[in-house]
Amino acid sequence: MPHTLQRLLADEQRAFLHRDRRAWIAHLERVRAFLGEGLAEADPSRPVLILGAGSGLEVPWKLAPRATWGWDADPWSRIRTAMRHHRWPPWVFEDLTGGLSALEAAAQRSLREPWAKGHVRPRERALSRLAGLMPSLGVEAATLGTWIETHRPGLILSANVMGQFGVVAQRLLESVLGPCPWVADPEAPDPLGEALDAWIARTVRAHLARLAASSAPLRLVYDRGVIHGGADLALGAWNEAWMEQIEGAGQAEVEDPLCGVDPRVELITADRALHRQERWLWPVAEGQTHLVEAIALGPSTM
């Protein structure tokens, strides 16, 4: 796994843990209850996999069966989990998307002219070259697929990681290309920004396809939306269109971290039923609220 990614995830997690968490209580209670319910029902004779296990802030490890694995590419995640929960679970430190190394390599390649070793491409040409390369980059989440085929887990939990794929890719590109390679004006064309959105959508779909291919019951918690600003935000009655469920977001800027992919559409099939779906608001920081979605799906009957 690239060193840049490890450093970046470690920095992100440190920043996450150093935030003022006083307003997080309701979120933490809900996410722990939701994931804990899955762990308590898990077949103790089968492995359990927790994706985005992080430092275990959101994961009630005391309910986890013995053969529960954590998966998180932050190099400090396992030791933080051990310190918090007094448990040393088996762990996978790989990039879950399987695509970040290729993305970083493509960004580095785009900075150089191929015909003269070391010759730097003008920035605009480099950004446009990268935007052209991105659609051909592989995002198969192969390591996750192999792990699932080998271990045949009896339950997979996703603990708030899917909404991070795009943010991490964005930070990775900024660390290679220099700050702000994106076009600030939302009305102006931004080929690199559009290529990144398309890469995120493909990555999230490929990840969900790996989960769908497993026969295990699934419990996923993820950021459905990120709201910047807004006053007196609240949630109305459940609405399939998530943006329309948010009240008070009139003046706010609302981002979709999954770039148009709906996990429920990808995962609910004729042979796998949705058991539960919930949404709540998580005030992450001053002026930044996340709409969290939690879904539980039964085992595949195929």
Ligand SMILES: C[S@@+](CC[C@H](N)C(=O)[O-])C[C@H]1O[C@@H](n2cnc3c(N)ncnc32)[C@H](O)[C@@H]1O
């Ligand atoms: C919002 S945090 C989740 C916190 C965690 N559930 C907890 O209880 O502490 C997202 C986690 O996903 C991990 N992560 C983000 N992108 C990843 C990737 N591509 N591969 C593996 N882990 C990733 C980060 O290192 C971070 O720990």
